Amino acid sequence: MQRFFLFLFAVKSLTLHAQQKTDSTFSKDMDEVVVTATKSPRLLGNVAIPVSVINAKTLYQSGSLRLNEILSEQTGIVVTDNFGKGIQVQGLSSDYTLILLNGEPLIGRTGGVLDLSRLSVRGVKKIEIIKGPSSSLYGSEAMGGVVNIITYDAANYKSDLNVRYGRFNTMDGSFDYARKFKHIQVNASFNVNSSEGYSLKPNANQKTVEPFWRSFQNANLSGQFNKHMKYGIGLRYNNTYIKNSINVQNGGVNVLSQGFEKSNEFNINPYVEYELNKSFKNVTRAYFTGFQAVQELAVKDIASGYNDRFQQSYIKFENQSNIQLSNYSEITFGIGVIKESVSSNRYDSLSTRRFNQILYTYAQWEKKLTPTLVLVGGARYDYNSAYASVLSPKIAFKYKLSHNIDFNLSYGRGFKAPDFRQLYLNFTNLAAGAYSVFGTEVAKVEMKRLIAGGLLDQATAMYDKLNVLKPETSGGLNLGMNVNFKKDLSLHINLFRNDLSNMIVTDIIGYKKNAGQIFSYFNLKRGLTEGLEAGFSKKMNGVFTVNGGYQFLYSADKDVLDAITRGQVYQRDLHTGIASVMHLKDYGGLPYRSMYTANVKLLYSSKNGVFATLRNIYRGKWGSVDMDGNGLINRSDEFAKGYLQTNASVGYKKDKWELMAGMDNIFNYKDPANLPGNPGRLSYINLQLHF
Amino acid sequence: MRNSTATSILFLSVILFAACSKNETPVILNTLTSNTVNSLPADTIIGLVNGQPVGAGKFTFFSLANNKIIANSDSNSVNWDIAFRGTTIITNGGNSGPGAGGGFVYTGTFDALTAVPADSTIKVDNVPTSYAITTGSNKGWYVYDFVNNLITPIPGRVLVIKTASGKYAKVEILNYYKGGITPAATATDAIKTSFQRYYTFRYSYQGNGTKVF
Numbered sequence: 001m002q003r004f005f006l007f008l009f010a011v012k013s014l015t016l017h018a019q020q021k022t023d024s025t026f027s028k029d030m031d032e033v034v035v036t037a038t039k040s041p042r043l044l045g046n047v048a049i050p051v052s053v054i055n056a057k058t059l060y061q062s063g064s065l066r067l068n069e070i071l072s073e074q075t076g077i078v079v080t081d082n083f084g085k086g087i088q089v090q091g092l093s094s095d096y097t098l099i100l101l102n103g104e105p106l107i108g109r110t111g112g113v114l115d116l117s118r119l120s121v122r123g124v125k126k127i128e129i130i131k132g133p134s135s136s137l138y139g140s141e142a143m144g145g146v147v148n149i150i151t152y153d154a155a156n157y158k159s160d161l162n163v164r165y166g167r168f169n170t171m172d173g174s175f176d177y178a179r180k181f182k183h184i185q186v187n188a189s190f191n192v193n194s195s196e197g198y199s200l201k202p203n204a205n206q207k208t209v210e211p212f213w214r215s216f217q218n219a220n221l222s223g224q225f226n227k228h229m230k231y232g233i234g235l236r237y238n239n240t241y242i243k244n245s246i247n248v249q250n251g252g253v254n255v256l257s258q259g260f261e262k263s264n265e266f267n268i269n270p271y272v273e274y275e276l277n278k279s280f281k282n283v284t285r286a287y288f289t290g291f292q293a294v295q296e297l298a299v300k301d302i303a304s305g306y307n308d309r310f311q312q313s314y315i316k317f318e319n320q321s322n323i324q325l326s327n328y329s330e331i332t333f334g335i336g337v338i339k340e341s342v343s344s345n346r347y348d349s350l351s352t353r354r355f356n357q358i359l360y361t362y363a364q365w366e367k368k369l370t371p372t373l374v375l376v377g378g379a380r381y382d383y384n385s386a387y388a389s390v391l392s393p394k395i396a397f398k399y400k401l402s403h404n405i406d407f408n409l410s411y412g413r414g415f416k417a418p419d420f421r422q423l424y425l426n427f428t429n430l431a432a433g434a435y436s437v438f439g440t441e442v443a444k445v446e447m448k449r450l451i452a453g454g455l456l457d458q459a460t461a462m463y464d465k466l467n468v469l470k471p472e473t474s475g476g477l478n479l480g481m482n483v484n485f486k487k488d489l490s491l492h493i494n495l496f497r498n499d500l501s502n503m504i505v506t507d508i509i510g511y512k513k514n515a516g517q518i519f520s521y522f523n524l525k526r527g528l529t530e531g532l533e534a535g536f537s538k539k540m541n542g543v544f545t546v547n548g549g550y551q552f553l554y555s556a557d558k559d560v561l562d563a564i565t566r567g568q569v570y571q572r573d574l575h576t577g578i579a580s581v582m583h584l585k586d587y588g589g590l591p592y593r594s595m596y597t598a599n600v601k602l603l604y605s606s607k608n609g610v611f612a613t614l615r616n617i618y619r620g621k622w623g624s625v626d627m628d629g630n631g632l633i634n635r636s637d638e639f640a641k642g643y644l645q646t647n648a649s650v651g652y653k654k655d656k657w658e659l660m661a662g663m664d665n666i667f668n669y670k671d672p673a674n675l676p677g678n679p680g681r682l683s684y685i686n687l688q689l690h691f
Numbered sequence: 692m693r694n695s696t697a698t699s700i701l702f703l704s705v706i707l708f709a710a711c712s713k714n715e716t717p718v719i720l721n722t723l724t725s726n727t728v729n730s731l732p733a734d735t736i737i738g739l740v741n742g743q744p745v746g747a748g749k750f751t752f753f754s755l756a757n758n759k760i761i762a763n764s765d766s767n768s769v770n771w772d773i774a775f776r777g778t779t780i781i782t783n784g785g786n787s788g789p790g791a792g793g794g795f796v797y798t799g800t801f802d803a804l805t806a807v808p809a810d811s812t813i814k815v816d817n818v819p820t821s822y823a824i825t826t827g828s829n830k831g832w833y834v835y836d837f838v839n840n841l842i843t844p845i846p847g848r849v850l851v852i853k854t855a856s857g858k859y860a861k862v863e864i865l866n867y868y869k870g871g872i873t874p875a876a877t878a879t880d881a882i883k884t885s886f887q888r889y890y891t892f893r894y895s896y897q898g899n900g901t902k903v904f
Contacts, residue, residue: 435837511827517837570800570847577865577891579800579846625876629834629843673877 035103036128036148038364038376039137040322040332048376048396049410050131050478050494050533056152059121061603061613063649063662063684065164065172065193067127067149068116073617073647075549075599076131076533080592081677084115090131090496091529091555091593092144096416096474098134100148102234104269105141107314107340108291112419118240118263122162122174123189123218125152131533132496133414133476136378136394137334137362143414143474144498153220153232154178154185159691166684170195184223191216198679200672206256208676212242233270240264244297259297259306266290279324287316310344312420328368332378335361347424347439354424356386356417372400382415386423388470390415408480408494418469422504422521434516437506440469443520447510455512462522463509470523474500488539497530526558527590543607548600555590560632572628574635588623588633594642596620609653618644624674640674651686658688722898726758730869730889733775744884750774750781755852755860755896769855773862775890778833778842780824783855785815790855794823796831797849801863801893804849807902813853824850832864839876840883842867852894859902862894 032044037051044051054070064070068085071077078088086094095112098105099119106114121127127149134142159179164172171194178187193214200208216239222232242261271285290313297306318336325331338358343350364378379393394412401407418440425439426446438446443466450456480494503525510518535549563569564584571582589595602614623633624640633639649662661684668681731753734746752761752771761771769790774781783790793815797804814823825831832848835841850862868874871891874883895904 508829515827517828568798570845572844572846572865577871578893579848579863581800581803581847625839626836627841627843627873627876629845630847631834 034128035150036100036130036146037134038332038366039103039320039334040330045406045482046374046398048374048398048408049134049412050408050480050496052129052131054127054129056125059124059127060660061605061611061649061651062615062647063660063664063686064121066117067119067121067147069664070121070127071116071129071147073599073601073615074129075535076551076597077129078592078594078597078619079116080113081675082592083111083113085117085677086113087116087147088593089129089145089147090476090498090533091531091553091590092474092498092500093592096141096143096414096472096500098138098141098146100138100146101236101267102150102269103148104267104285104287104289104316105138105314106265106267107289107312108263108265108293109419110293110310111421118214118238118265119149120174120191120193120214120216121149122172122191122216123151123176125150131494132410132478133392133394133412133474133498135390135392135414136380136412137364139358139360139380139382139392140415140417140471143416143472143476143500151218151220151234152176152178152187153222154180154187160688161691162686162688164684164686167682168195168198168679170682170684184221186219186221188219189217191218200670200676200679206245206247208672209679210242210244210246212240214238214240228275230273230275231271232273234267236267238265244295246297255299257297257299257306259295261293261295263291263293265292281322282319283321284319285317287314287318289314308344308346309350310342310346311350312342313340315339330366332362332364332366334363342420342424344420346427347420347442348426354420356384356420358385359383374398382417384417384471387418387468390417390471390473404484406482408478408482410476410478412476414474414476415471417471418504418521422469428516434512434514435519436512436516437519438509440466440521443509447518450510450512450518455514457511457513457515459510460508462507462520465522466509466520467523469504469521470502472500472502472504472523474498489536491534491536493532493534495530495532498528500525500527500529503527524559527556528558529553529555529590529593543604545603545605546600547603548598550598551596553593553595553597555593556587557590560587569630569632571630571632571634574628574637582630582632582634586634588639591623591625591633594620594622596642610651611653612650613648615647616644617647618642640671643669643671643675645669645678656690658686658690660686660688662686723904724758724896724898725893726896727865727891727893728753728758729871729891731760731775731891733888733890734777735888736884746777746888748776750776755854755862755894756856756858756898758896772854772860773850773852777888778835778867779822779826780832780850781816781818782823782852784853785817785823787816787818788855791857792823792853792855794850794852796825797851797861798847799849800847801849801861801895804851804861805904807851807859807904811851813851833867836876840880841873841876842887843873854896858897858900859904860894860896861904862892864890864892866891 032053033041034044034051035041037047037049059070062070068079071087072079080086087097089097099114130146134146138146159177162174174191176189195212197207197209197211217237219235224230240263244259244261247256268288271283274282293310295308299305316338320334323331340356341353343353360382362380366376368374376396381391383389392413392415396410399407423439423441425437426442428436476498478494478496483491502523504521504523505525506519507522508517509520531553533551537547539545564582567581569582570579572579598618600616604612620642621639623638625638627638628635646666647664649660651660664682665680670680733751734749736744736746749763752766752774754761754770755772772783772792781787782792782794784792793813795814816823828835833842833844844864852860852862854860869886869889874886897904
């Protein structure tokens with residue numbers, strides 16, 4: 001009898017893996033080992049929730065430099081460009097997507113967005129993407145999905161040198177080094193990346209993307225104390241410098257101001273792994289990370305200029321045990337503590353640090369109920385010092401109908417803790433309308449200060465509703481089917497629905513005498529996203545692969561749906577200016593969501609070292625701005641146009657050398673207003689040397 | 692007057708109370724005037740002071756009863772019903788003028804507002820503490836998008852106006868920019884500034900003193 005669960009204590013010990021392979025008709029991808037879905041190594045074909053994997057070969061052949069580039073080519077993922085490059089997963093914005101580096105969360109978000117262009121994909125072995133809520137294992141932010149960037153460790157890496165040159169003087173250089181000693185393995189990567197930026201508006205003195213320099217250093221060390229005990233440590237340091245020459249509105253006058261933005265972050269994660277026998281394994285991990293961002297601008301007429309500083313640190317200790325009760329039953333149990341702190345002159349003085357401490361525990365039980373039905377159930381409890389505690393359960397089933405057809409069904413809860421900005425922000429924008437935004441923990445004090453200073457015109461009814469923020473929560477349902485017709489054709493389809501509640505939005509709590517609006521944060525909004533994702537992959541002649549994907553997405557603010565149903569929402573005609581009652585069919589859903597996205601990729605890879613790719617990515621129209629005053633997306637002029645981007649690359653490998661040339665956005669599509677991060681056609685050439 | 696009276700339709704409708712007996716049928720003449728006013732300037736931008744765009748600071752006075760602009764020199768009279776200065780709208784009553792005017796902002800569509808609701812309160816100006824037509828973004832008739840620097844009349848807002856002579860009118864503001872077209876969100880601030888403060892609105896004026904439109 002074939003064992004359904006494969007407990008691979010090291011990813012490379014594939015004895016059982018091979019056994020699975022022999023009597024499985026799953027395509028090769030289904031035999032990939034993934035770790036993110038259950039926090040333990042599992043065969044992709046055995047995971048009961050939607051998971052996809054981007055491997056190193058795809059990363060290289062797509063010519064991707066930064067994480068956002070490769071993610072933008074994945075089905076069901078849309079890269080957005082607001083406070084940096086973020087991603088939407090199942091229609092949930094990047095605030096609700098957890099980004100992991102080797103299983104540990106990355107910090108340093110601006111406006112809720114973790115800028116993915118900060119992250120180089122050099123030295124990345126693979127990227128695993130989980131869709132749907134995974135807070136039952138990962139806690140906060142794992143609502144829409146989890147992206148786990150897994151870097152090479154020394155054991156499976158080689159030394160190489162990689163250089164690249166592209167349009168806008170974009171340069172990228174990497175050196176990777178790996179060495180194995182008797183009991184210790186080490187590897188290290190160095191990367192520099194720079195560009196002179198570009199301007200989408202002719203004759204503008206402000207560039208659309210400013211010149212930047214980035215670098216990172218990464219080192220891993222792993223070894224073995226004895227046959228039961230392994231250890232390792234990962235170190236990473238990331239650095240970004242952006243030159244700023246931007247227009248600042250000062251008292252209604254545009255002033256060209258010079259300055260810079262820089263950020264750096266470090267990640268340190270040591271671990272010790274203890275494996276008693278096949279039934280018991282224990283991993284103890286520590287994780288230290290810090291993020292620092294500085295922006296300085298010399299603004300004419302303002303002596304102090306503009307100066308923004310943000311520092312965040314995150315320390316975590318976690319212990320996870322895996323206990324195999326029988327061939328058909330395994331328990332995973334974890335316990336951990338997190339201490340986070342932030343200081344910023346956006347909040348208060350830099351010397352005031354704000355803290356949050358989280359104690360958490362999680363458990364997961366995987367049980368093979370019948371030879372064809374597997375159950376995975378689990379839950380995590382997060383006890384927070386700064387806000388309400390959360391319980392996040394998840395249950396998933398996998399049913400194998402036959403050798404080549406299986407079904408997945410899962411339901412999970414996700415949450416996102418209120419971030420420090422929502423709690424402590426104290427920001428006044430003198431340039432645009434003199435508005436202020438106060439975090440909920442400081443809003444009352446700041447309002448009293450305005451009253452005392454005679455600066456407040458009036459408080460709104462929302463001011464009285466200011467309350468302690470609760471975490472935003474979601475429930476996600478996924479129902480999927482995988483079909484593998486033959487070895488060379490696979491199809492998948494997944495239906496999803498996410499219900500979000502307690503979503504945090506800003507609302508006006510008052511008006512200043514100078515007409516400036518005052519905002520704070522409230523747990524007000526309820527949202528939903530639902531849709532269908534489908535994909536296929538077909539191999540031909542052993543050298544060609546065609547794969548593609550499609551997502552249909554419906555998104556809505558539930559309170560807006562209710563108000564429309566009650567006939568209380570209005571819209572204005574673009575031509576006549578006449579207002580009318582809005583109907584459900586007119587509602588364009590949540591902003592920045594495309595109802596239709598799709599991609600088709602053609603890949604050629606010969607045995608003699610030649611490859612070519614042609615990747616077409618389509619993003620349908622999306623709501624971009626309200627123009628008729630109702631705050632909603634409904635009218636034709638409120639949508640950004642859909643577009644097709646075609647990227648291509650060719651490469652040749654001989655002995656130790658690999659040469660590649662590529663062109664992104666071949667048809668030179670541009671939309672400066674809605675896609676400022678898209679510079680148009682971009683060609684590059686890349687040379688790699690292995691040694 | 693170039694900017695107004697694009698359409699002027701006079702409705703003379705006769706409401707017949709159907710008789711079910713030999714009694715004499717009462718006949719009410721219902722005099723409703725409907726007009727659209729295009730690009731009425733309302734203290735348009737004349738320059739920058741400390742970098743901020745400013746107008747001359749004067750209201751544009753308008754008679755709904757007679758569908759015409761009233762000269763500034765005639766502002767201390769009952770000849771005007773409503774006046775515009777930037778986003779501020781005053782009515783001829785309270786401390787704004789010698790008339791019996793006032794009003795309020797009604798939520799709903801212009802066409803669906805067939806009568807001033809019986810339970811509504813006509814407010815009067817008590818400038819600068821309060822206005823019959825509430826001022827401020829998202830509080831009265833408009834919303835200011837500070838990201839794109841655009842002012843948009845909120846759809847589903849109708850200004851119910853009591854005129855200087857105590858008659859009723861309903862007003863729907865259609866646009867705040869010259870030519871009745873809101874500049875694109877991506878337009879320059881110079882365009883957004885020079886084209887703003889031009890009201891395009893439609894209204895119905897009930898001349899017979901009833902609250903029915």
